[in-house]
Amino acid sequence: MTDAALLSVSRVTKRYGPRNGGLTAVDDMSFAVERGEFVSVIGPSGCGKSTLFHIIGGLTQATEGRVSVEGEAITGPHPAIGMVFQEESCFPWRNVIDNVAFPLELAGQGRASRHATAQGFIDLVGLRGFEQRHPSELSGGMRQRVCIARTLAARPRLLLMDEPFASLDEQTRMLLGDKVLQIQQQLHQTTLLITHSITEAVQLSDRVIVMSYRPGRLKRTLAINLPRPRTADILVSPEFGTYVAELWNDLRQEATRGLAEAEG
Amino acid sequence: MTDAALLSVSRVTKRYGPRNGGLTAVDDMSFAVERGEFVSVIGPSGCGKSTLFHIIGGLTQATEGRVSVEGEAITGPHPAIGMVFQEESCFPWRNVIDNVAFPLELAGQGRASRHATAQGFIDLVGLRGFEQRHPSELSGGMRQRVCIARTLAARPRLLLMDEPFASLDEQTRMLLGDKVLQIQQQLHQTTLLITHSITEAVQLSDRVIVMSYRPGRLKRTLAINLPRPRTADILVSPEFGTYVAELWNDLRQEATRGLAEAEG
Amino acid sequence: MSQTLLPRLVATILLLVAWQAMALSGLLFRDVVPPLQAIASGVGGVLGDSGFYANLAITGFELAVALVLGGAGGLIAGLALGGSRFLSQALERWLNYLGPTPKIILFPVLIMMFGVGAGSKMAMGAVSCFFPIAISVAAGVRGVDPKLLQVGRSLRAGRLQMLTKIYLPAMLAPLVNGARLGFGVALIGVLLAETKLSNQGVGFLIMQAYQRFDMPRMYGLLLVTVAFAAAVNIATDRLAIRLRGSRVRANK
Amino acid sequence: TLKLAVGQRGNWDTSISELGQEAGIFAKHDLTLEILYTAGGGETQQAVISRSVDIGVAVGTLGVLGAASKGAPLRILGGETTGAADLFWYVPTASPIHTVPDLAGKTVAFSTVGSSTNSTALMMEAQSKVAFKLTATGGLPGTFTQVMSGQIDAGWSAAPFGVDALTKGSIRTVFRGSDVKAAQDQTIRCLITHAAVLAQKKTAVEHYMDAYRETLEWMYTNPDAITRYAAFAGVTPEVARQTRDQFFPRAALDPNRMSGLDAIMTDGVTFKFLAAPLTPQQVSQVILIPGFKP
Amino acid sequence: MSATRWQQAAPALGVLLIVALAALLQFAIRADWVDGYTVPLPSEVLASLPRLFVEEHVLARFAMTAGETFAAATMALVAGLAFGIVLYRWPRLRAAFEPWVAVLAAAPLVLAYPLFLVLFGRGPLTIVVIGFASALAPVILKTVEGFAAIRQVLLQVGRSMRLSPAQEFSLILVPAALPHIFTGLRLALVFALINVVGVEFLINLGGLGQLIGELSERYDLPGTWAAIGLVVLVSVLFFVVLDAGERRLGRRR
Numbered sequence A, B: 001m002t003d004a005a006l007l008s009v010s011r012v013t014k015r016y017g018p019r020n021g022g023l024t025a026v027d028d029m030s031f032a033v034e035r036g037e038f039v040s041v042i043g044p045s046g047c048g049k050s051t052l053f054h055i056i057g058g059l060t061q062a063t064e065g066r067v068s069v070e071g072e073a074i075t076g077p078h079p080a081i082g083m084v085f086q087e088e089s090c091f092p093w094r095n096v097i098d099n100v101a102f103p104l105e106l107a108g109q110g111r112a113s114r115h116a117t118a119q120g121f122i123d124l125v126g127l128r129g130f131e132q133r134h135p136s137e138l139s140g141g142m143r144q145r146v147c148i149a150r151t152l153a154a155r156p157r158l159l160l161m162d163e164p165f166a167s168l169d170e171q172t173r174m175l176l177g178d179k180v181l182q183i184q185q186q187l188h189q190t191t192l193l194i195t196h197s198i199t200e201a202v203q204l205s206d207r208v209i210v211m212s213y214r215p216g217r218l219k220r221t222l223a224i225n226l227p228r229p230r231t232a233d234i235l236v237s238p239e240f241g242t243y244v245a246e247l248w249n250d251l252r253q254e255a256t257r258g259l260a261e262a263e264g
Numbered sequence C: 001m002s003q004t005l006l007p008r009l010v011a012t013i014l015l016l017v018a019w020q021a022m023a024l025s026g027l028l029f030r031d032v033v034p035p036l037q038a039i040a041s042g043v044g045g046v047l048g049d050s051g052f053y054a055n056l057a058i059t060g061f062e063l064a065v066a067l068v069l070g071g072a073g074g075l076i077a078g079l080a081l082g083g084s085r086f087l088s089q090a091l092e093r094w095l096n097y098l099g100p101t102p103k104i105i106l107f108p109v110l111i112m113m114f115g116v117g118a119g120s121k122m123a124m125g126a127v128s129c130f131f132p133i134a135i136s137v138a139a140g141v142r143g144v145d146p147k148l149l150q151v152g153r154s155l156r157a158g159r160l161q162m163l164t165k166i167y168l169p170a171m172l173a174p175l176v177n178g179a180r181l182g183f184g185v186a187l188i189g190v191l192l193a194e195t196k197l198s199n200q201g202v203g204f205l206i207m208q209a210y211q212r213f214d215m216p217r218m219y220g221l222l223l224v225t226v227a228f229a230a231a232v233n234i235a236t237d238r239l240a241i242r243l244r245g246s247r248v249r250a251n252k
Numbered sequence D: 001t002l003k004l005a006v007g008q009r010g011n012w013d014t015s016i017s018e019l020g021q022e023a024g025i026f027a028k029h030d031l032t033l034e035i036l037y038t039a040g041g042g043e044t045q046q047a048v049i050s051r052s053v054d055i056g057v058a059v060g061t062l063g064v065l066g067a068a069s070k071g072a073p074l075r076i077l078g079g080e081t082t083g084a085a086d087l088f089w090y091v092p093t094a095s096p097i098h099t100v101p102d103l104a105g106k107t108v109a110f111s112t113v114g115s116s117t118n119s120t121a122l123m124m125e126a127q128s129k130v131a132f133k134l135t136a137t138g139g140l141p142g143t144f145t146q147v148m149s150g151q152i153d154a155g156w157s158a159a160p161f162g163v164d165a166l167t168k169g170s171i172r173t174v175f176r177g178s179d180v181k182a183a184q185d186q187t188i189r190c191l192i193t194h195a196a197v198l199a200q201k202k203t204a205v206e207h208y209m210d211a212y213r214e215t216l217e218w219m220y221t222n223p224d225a226i227t228r229y230a231a232f233a234g235v236t237p238e239v240a241r242q243t244r245d246q247f248f249p250r251a252a253l254d255p256n257r258m259s260g261l262d263a264i265m266t267d268g269v270t271f272k273f274l275a276a277p278l279t280p281q282q283v284s285q286v287i288l289i290p291g292f293k294p
Numbered sequence E: 001m002s003a004t005r006w007q008q009a010a011p012a013l014g015v016l017l018i019v020a021l022a023a024l025l026q027f028a029i030r031a032d033w034v035d036g037y038t039v040p041l042p043s044e045v046l047a048s049l050p051r052l053f054v055e056e057h058v059l060a061r062f063a064m065t066a067g068e069t070f071a072a073a074t075m076a077l078v079a080g081l082a083f084g085i086v087l088y089r090w091p092r093l094r095a096a097f098e099p100w101v102a103v104l105a106a107a108p109l110v111l112a113y114p115l116f117l118v119l120f121g122r123g124p125l126t127i128v129v130i131g132f133a134s135a136l137a138p139v140i141l142k143t144v145e146g147f148a149a150i151r152q153v154l155l156q157v158g159r160s161m162r163l164s165p166a167q168e169f170s171l172i173l174v175p176a177a178l179p180h181i182f183t184g185l186r187l188a189l190v191f192a193l194i195n196v197v198g199v200e201f202l203i204n205l206g207g208l209g210q211l212i213g214e215l216s217e218r219y220d221l222p223g224t225w226a227a228i229g230l231v232v233l234v235s236v237l238f239f240v241v242l243d244a245g246e247r248r249l250g251r252r253r
């Protein structure tokens, strides 16, 4: 938890009051992310990942603890942060290109220039040809990609993504993950990715944070010491397999606990 | 395409008119699913899977071609079919147990009896303890599980699921997939699963249908000849690996085409 | 409740002070802008008048029947228009066009059809509230999340089931607002009809106060009527909240 | 039983049926009256035309003739008010206007186009050769409001409305309807019924007219009438007495009287109530007052 | 395919239905099922239109009523949006005042017209103010309804991008709630027009309302109904513009 950390989460706890069912969603989490790092958070469904995501993004107040970004304590959304939400969040009244250009419009960019930039990100997520369509005319995965492109277009210094690739097929997801990685390296971005795909986490991350099931605690942190760029060779290497197996094991316990507890 | 097939899709095409951007979403698809079979459909994002799903479910009219279930041509929702939608579709004004009990309520079951049945399915998807909560108080993956439970509670003879496990972590997904499989075998259900997870498709299916990227055509059908029940051993067997690799290969081409075409 | 009490109190006091300042400024015609004490005595006079309650009961009854009839009509029309693109394209514009027609011209027709008694007042109220309710419901139907409708259709819910288990709960907000607006115009419709031709009801009393230029009593009557409307409104609000279940934040 | 629609509740002239019923005079003639009050002559007339009531009281003669000329089966049973004695035009006490000539170029109110207030004001203009700025202001309370808040210079009123204010001195009369000579013999309001009612309930209607006359007699002779009227109209007995004695000469309310028709019909044409004056045949078909001759 | 054919024909069928109803009424009056002295013959109503144009300055009156209504509805829209945003932003205020807004809709403001006369004078201002006050409630209610129905995640996107309150309002709240706001505006026009005409009628001032009053005093039934037809025409005018606006702004969602 050095001060130099771009993002530092310390002793964060979130409890939903008794009116909301009385539940500790995140319990005493602490970790830090260095500038330029790519960190994934992984954990079973309902363990508190999205809650943590909202707290870091400054959209929800933690019950206890403190989050700081670039040294400043978070009290509301921080300008360095860009977020991709788990829920589909395209603006239904804007077509694809205007959705993607939205943050540029906020920044006061002219129409032509922001459309040009947006076009680049639309191409990146594979939606060329759909610029003029409205979200209701897209498939679920395509809408998700619009949201990714929109956040990337803002070029945030800290990119927070909550299961952004969930409704994409594994191939598209891999290709897209690679592209995000490229951008991150070009722009010296820092990324915190919430995911439920172990391979994705290992493929993309410098470190993986595993959360436990209820209450959501930090179970372990695993540094992924694989060389970059991670080519197809590395993905089938035994080291890769070991990391995956290790995480798999951690998570199986948690997920089983999640489902078993219920049936108990 | 025997007549005995529970589900038969023949020469189905769906074109969106020029007012909707003019696009062939599904092109001349034909296949059949036998009673008790578990078939997966897999294809890159935006290839037309959900469109096909809606057509089979009787919610969208095909431009050409014909779908029949239990020998009857589909003109609207068929009583034998139960659907799990890709998009989150819980009723926000009902709590978990009343969401799950919804189909039983429609069937006129009394409150106590339908709640008892619903409770079983809530336990199955690992949501015990959340019966009284409303969807807004659940995580994304939990909401998706509510929808799965709701459809299972109707005990459909043909279960159609559109990426039902998308926002679940891999472990929960596997455990849940297994449970669905158990139910299917108990009830002699037939299942058509749309998914973007190759391992999931291989793990669960008797056959996998691969769709190509735009226009959505049937690219190939792959029978998965692995013994059941598919234990952990089988999942790490070389045969399993071969199936996965084969599908992976098919799909990589399509997905790359999808993303590349855009960038071209 | 105590949370809502403070803002209400503040607003009420502000309003009263503003009025009193206006009344005492002497710039405005005193009889029409009487000071609060005059209005208070008007209200007191109305409340102390035993005949008033019988008239209020009559107006209340006419209003209730008007709301039931006009509300049911508006609900059905709204559901039909919202549910069918064809009907909406054919007829909805006429709903909008005819909505603002001064209903007073129908009054002679209505007294011919329903007589000079309560019937024609009820009919006026019903006709008045039909339009806002129908417009609000039709828009509400179209606002229901299509995903939820697909769930219902895929489970082959019957028409009635779709209506009671999906449409109505999903459009609770437009329904409540439709009912609120409908209630308002129905009340006004009934009152106006009573001022036109009657020998009982609050509208009749208002007309009587007018013809004597008894403004404090006039304001007393109007205020008591509005208080009555407020009581009914708040009661239905509570009911709606109870119906909705205590904790749901729909559509989020 | 007869159903009545009565405009202008609380005026002396429109209270005859109510007071007569209270005093038991109608009961003596085997009649029970169900009295409904309307917002004005237009509504009363509509109620009669639609046969929702049997008799309409205090309907503008001009309006009745207009409707009848268009074929509406209305019948005039009797005159209700002759002359415009109950009308008066007033200004706030502080106003610089004192006499009719002061009204030159000032805004002077009347209720609606074609009403008796309109024609009376016009006749005053003609009689005094002073040009007013005539302005339609609608009903009594609205007019009073507009005058007192300085938006209109002179308002119109009909007793007993405003009599109290006159006594208290907050307003002042500029001229009265009885000052207008040409108006004096015009029967401006009348009692009407529907031809079909007449066919079915002829005797009841006749009894009504008998009782009406008897009540009128009682109202001008029995002091009890003033008390009852004061209670009914919500005014002080003093105002009630003033209203009767100063604004309603007995003769003005004689139901057998129907005069000044020619002038009324001329106005009717001016105000577009009538396309042309009614022919004598038409008039005698509409007006069924015993002994009336066009 | 024939389904779309029917769809296209729908507006025409709607007009046809209205014409058929008018014809039926005509027939019913002719056959003496309906009293022709209470309801005029539709044909005579039509025939009286030219007369109104020639004799009654209909164009000026039409413009006046339309202008007053437009002013009232526009003011209601602006104020209603402002109130809507305030009530939405501060849930405590919403809980405190939403029912009272509904009470405003139930307040018989027309009956208190002398008050408005004193406050705003004898002129169009009084009419506009009463129209505005009666149109306000539906805009507020529908606006709050629309804001409250916005999916939370869209607002979160806005917050994460640090939108200023004004940006959030114009870029997210309003476009997302647009269908509701348009419904509010529709109701506002209905309420405003009813009250504008009603007050014109009552205080004998200005546009079509006064005309309706005069014609009915004269027992000119066809003319009265024709004048009311003109009121309907005012609303047609507004709704045609409104529909076009909604189509432009609220396409495809």
Ligand SMILES: Nc1ncnc2c1ncn2[C@@H]1O[C@H](COP(=O)(O)OP(=O)(O)OP(=O)(O)O)[C@@H](O)[C@H]1O
Pocket: A016, A020, A021, A023, A024, A025, A043, A044, A045, A046, A047, A048, A049, A050, A051, A052, A086, A196, B136, B137, B138, B139, B140, B141, B142, B167, B168, B169
């Ligand atoms: N508004 C709320 N009120 C009450 N409880 C809530 C609320 N939001 C979330 N929770 C609870 O907090 C826990 C964590 O939710 P969260 O959304 O953070 O999970 P998650 O890890 O993102 O799961 P998933 O992978 O399914 O998206 C869950 O048990 C959920 O029920």
Ligand SMILES: Nc1ncnc2c1ncn2[C@@H]1O[C@H](COP(=O)(O)OP(=O)(O)OP(=O)(O)O)[C@@H](O)[C@H]1O
Pocket: A136, A137, A138, A139, A140, A141, A142, A167, A168, A169, B016, B020, B021, B023, B024, B025, B043, B044, B045, B046, B047, B048, B049, B050, B051, B052, B086, B196
């Ligand atoms: N209503 C619509 N109007 C026009 N085009 C549409 C509509 N719905 C879907 N499409 C188009 O049809 C194609 C297939 O969409 P579909 O939703 O079936 O894809 P999918 O295979 O389910 O994708 P995903 O895996 O991303 O959910 C897409 O290109 C989409 O843009």
Ligand SMILES: [Mg+2]
Pocket: A049, A050, A051, A086, A162, B139, B140, B141
């Ligand atoms: Mg989540």
Ligand SMILES: [Mg+2]
Pocket: A139, A140, A141, B049, B050, B051, B086, B162
């Ligand atoms: Mg899909």
